[in-house]
Amino acid sequence: MKVFVLFVAVAVAAWQCHGADGDRDHGVDFQIFPLRMKSGLGGHYIPEISCQSWRLGVEAHNIIGFSSVPADCVGYIGNYLIGEQYRSDSKTVCREAYFYVKTLNITDRDAWVFDIDETTLSDLPYFADHGFGAEPFNSTAYNAWVYLGVAPALPESLKLYRKLVTLGIKIIFLTGRTQAQHEVTAANLKQAGYYKWEKLITKDTTIYNGKTALTYKSTERKKVEEEGYKIIGNIGDQWSDILGTNTGARTFKLPDPMYYLS
Ligand SMILES: [Mg+2]
Numbered sequence: 001m002k003v004f005v006l007f008v009a010v011a012v013a014a015w016q017c018h019g020a021d022g023d024r025d026h027g028v029d030f031q032i033f034p035l036r037m038k039s040g041l042g043g044h045y046i047p048e049i050s051c052q053s054w055r056l057g058v059e060a061h062n063i064i065g066f067s068s069v070p071a072d073c074v075g076y077i078g079n080y081l082i083g084e085q086y087r088s089d090s091k092t093v094c095r096e097a098y099f100y101v102k103t104l105n106i107t108d109r110d111a112w113v114f115d116i117d118e119t120t121l122s123d124l125p126y127f128a129d130h131g132f133g134a135e136p137f138n139s140t141a142y143n144a145w146v147y148l149g150v151a152p153a154l155p156e157s158l159k160l161y162r163k164l165v166t167l168g169i170k171i172i173f174l175t176g177r178t179q180a181q182h183e184v185t186a187a188n189l190k191q192a193g194y195y196k197w198e199k200l201i202t203k204d205t206t207i208y209n210g211k212t213a214l215t216y217k218s219t220e221r222k223k224v225e226e227e228g229y230k231i232i233g234n235i236g237d238q239w240s241d242i243l244g245t246n247t248g249a250r251t252f253k254l255p256d257p258m259y260y261l262s
Contacts, residue, residue, distance in 0.1 A: 050072070051070070051076035051077065052076070055073075058256075059255055061239045064260060067137070067260075068134055068135065069257065070134070071134055073134070074131050074134040077132045077133065077134070077257050077258065078128070080257065081124060081127075081257075081258070082128070089254075089255045090154060090254055093235070093254050094156040094159060094160040094235075094252075097160055097252045098160055100233065101164065101167065101169070104232060106167050106168055106169060107230070108168065109230050110168075110230050111170040111171070111172050111229040111230065112171055112172065112233045112248075113174050113233070114157070114161065114173050114235055114236075115235065115237060116175035116185065116189075117176070118154070118237035118238075118254065118256045119237050119241070120158070120173065120192070120194060121151035121153060121154065121189070123142075123151055124152075125145075125150075125151070126145040133257070137259060146177065146184065146185070147181070147184055149185075149191070150188065151188055151192065153192035153193050153194070154254075157235070170198040171196070171197040171198055172198055172231075173189070173197055173199065173200045174217055175200075175202055178203050178205050179202045179204055179205070180205075181202060185200065185202065186200055201220050212240065212262050213240040213261045213262065214240040214262060218246060218247075221244075221245070221246035222246045231246065231248035231249065232248060232249050233251070233252065234247055234251045234252070235251070236251075237254040237255065237256035238261045240262055
């Protein structure tokens with residue numbers, strides 16, 4: 001009897017999984033499982049579910065102020081960043097930015113603000129050696145990496161940069177890197193393919209020591225606009241890059257599940 005019940009259960013489950021003909025209504029053989037959680041047979045915990053939700057929470061700015069990636073999510077975040085999804089997500093953001101720019105009549109005062117780390121340059125080689133953000137942030141080790149000046153370009157951002165330059169838009173790099181790191185950052189940008197810009201704004205720590213990135217970046221963008229530039233767009237991987245004042249006519253948020261800067 002038990003075997004029979006099991007057989008019926010398996011048969012019903014199989015029918016549900018393969019679905020009725022309605023599944024092919026649109027000529028596509030796919031399955032929709034409305035609101036069904038992807039859990040194990042006994043409903044047990046699968047790390048990927050919560051790590052995916054965690055990443056979405058970070059990108060949507062629901063999860064804020066975290067100091068490190070949850071230890072359980074190192075594998076998930078690492079796979080995301082090294083795999084195709086991170087590049088695909090970045091491409092979507094940069095394409096939308098370009099589609100937006102194409103709708104504008106560009107003037108010679110139009111400027112675009114780019115953040116640097118995890119926006120124009122990628123620190124992935126560093127973070128791959130430091131648990132993709134799961135290790136507590138080590139400023140000494142991170143600064144040593146910055147001073148190497150070997151960060152590669154984030155390819156999708158470089159593509160957007162080239163298109164904006166071709167359209168005559170002024171490029172403004174605005175970074176939390178310090179003025180002491182100005183020269184190495186300029187050299188790194190050039191080596192990565194960012195060969196020209198209007199301004200490279202690095203942080204004056206005598207003014208902004210103890211201030212948030214949001215305050216620093218808002219203040220510097222305000223100065224830029226007071227000089228007569230019009231910020232038509234602004235792109236960064238942190239919400240503090242694109243919130244605050246003088247944010248630009250449109251903002252674009254690149255993915256970054258590794259760290260949070262307020
Ligand atoms: Mg950044």
